Amino acid sequence: MNLEQKNSLVDLCKRVEQNSEIGAEHFSIYDVKRGLRNSNGTGVLAGLTKVGEVHGYVVDDGDKISDHGKLFYRGINIFEVANGFQQEKRFGFEETCYLLLFGNLPNEKQLADFNELLGSLRELPEGFVQDMILKAPSKDIMNKLARCVLASYSYDENPDETSTFNIIRQSIELIARFPAFLAYGFQAKAHYYGAESLFIHKPRVDLCTAENILTMIRQDSEYTALEAEILDLSLVLHAEHGGGNNSSFSTRVITSSGTDTYSAIAAAIGSLKGPKHGGANAKVMGMIDDIKANVKDWSNREEIKQYLTKIINKEAYDGSGLVYGLGHAIYTLSDPRAILLKEKAIELAKEKNREDELNLYLAIEELTPQVFAEVKGSEKEISANVDFYSGFVYQSLNIPPELYTPLFAVARVPGWCAHRIEEHLTGQRIIRPAYKSVVTKKKYVPISERS
Structure with a gap:
């Protein structure tokens, strides 16, 4: 864009700002719940869920009273979830994915079968890495994650069907493949924008999600047991946070329109990228x-x-x-x-x-x-x-800063997918809140009479 074009755009921006101003008094007059928040800071009740619950305060006679925070996955306290697998010296993210998607903790066989299924799906489709990641590297890994999700539509033989079976299939495939999306997107950025050597390590079926991430983002694929344990815990803690957080709510809004899984999850990534949320x-x-x-x-x-x-x-x-x-x-x-x-x-x-x-x-x-x-x-x-x-x-853990928010996305996919499934099964209506117009009515002016 040359100087003349920039100056023209600056003028247009000023017009946009002038015509977009809405006085704060209007929000009070019409009792607008800005940010879908009530006047006491509590969230507007927009839906019901069995997936996750976030407790941070008690409301008594309309007053918000502070309380110690609690987080529940499918009704189970997050402290119990974390302490459960840590005491047994196991990784917990896959168990958490199962819990969020299917509503109950898996037994040993169910967890082993689920781990085997995830392991078999971790490798990306043929040609995906070369055509969708390496040929179009991105400076921002969140952008690359969204593009990988949307590109997955083209590699799906049945992308648009919204049956419960198909959504669950797509959800499990995305959970399995997100570590590779992240790792290869990072390696492409490091190579094409940082002039570093390109390393593409294949995911391993015998490793959990946290171990695969560390294996694929590091040149030597080396990691300690403590590093894998702590990354696994971080993934568990970021996996779900109720239906009202911005990205999960975005998932439900997009899902309510009846669109495909890839469009809904890509929208959630766009939300999480924001510095007021995942950033x-x-x-x-x-x-x-x-x-x-x-x-x-x-x-x-x-x-x-x-x-x-x-x-x-x-x-x-x-x-x-x-x-x-x-x-x-x-x-x-x-x-x-x-x-x-x-x-x-x-x-x-x-x-x-x-x-x-x-x-x-x-x-x-x-x-x-x-x-x-x-x-x-x-x-x-x-x-x-x-x-x-x-x-x-x-x-x-020597994880590069540009991967902090993408790791959040890898962790949150099961939560997003659980909310998508629940919205699909129970929502039944497109989410469409109201907006009040406060613009002054005007007459159309012929172009020859405009100033």
Whole structure:
């Protein structure tokens, strides 16, 4: 685009902004639930689900009362899910996929059969890697994931049928193939945009999802048992978060139109890519790097506190006034995912000799509510969310930052697919909320009379 074209576009943008302004008073007059949120911060009830439940507060006589966070997969507390497979020294993501898709925990044979099915489907269709990934590399892996999902439509002999059988078949195939989408998309980016050597490792049928990811993204395919265990836990914790989160709700909205599985899941990826949703962990890492650079003594709590004050006053980092990774739309006193991941972060820090850095995280988590209360004069509870520690964990696993959000997508596919199936079976109606027009009525003016 040349200078003249850019100037023309700038003028058009100004017109768009002028004609898109809607005064805040209109939202109050018409009682608009902006962001589908009620005035007390609770979510507007838009549907019913058996897939997942997120609990972060109690509503009593219309008042929102803070409570410790709870997360349930098919009615089972996430602490029980995680502790169950960890105590038995097993990987848990595949079991979690089964639970979310089919509604109950698998027995040993059911899990073994499901693992065997996933393993047999992990390799991408013939020609897919060359034609759909290597010939069209992307600078952003989330973009590549969406394109891989949409391209899968062309490799499906029955892509449009929306029977329960066909949707479940497509769902299992996508869950199995997402690690390869991620790994090959990353390798193509590293090669074509970073001038690095190209490594394409085939997925292995005998490895779980976490192990396959580590095998395929690393040149030497090497990983430790602890690395695989912690990545597996991270996948489990990100697998589902109720029907109201932006990407799962997007899945249900698209599904309600009657469209195909690939269109619905690609839309969910587009949602998750946003920095207000799945991209939040990258924001945390950027903020932490800024704090490291500006706080000379990481053990000096007063110095940390002073810099947090600058961040909240919009005098430091990105000027947003936000301490990323602290606070959540639903969780108030605690985020159960952050609690579980924090335990592993402490374990990782010891193995990787990063305890000084972890102590900085712990100090930020503890001091931010104090600083926020002093600066804002607010007693609002602020606790760490899962994004606060996920970046530290991934960095400790030597996972490149550009894969943080794509890993979230790999983890969330079973949750999205479970919501798609449920919406298909129980929704029965296209989701179509109302929008009130507040534009002034005008007459059509012939082109010769326009100014």
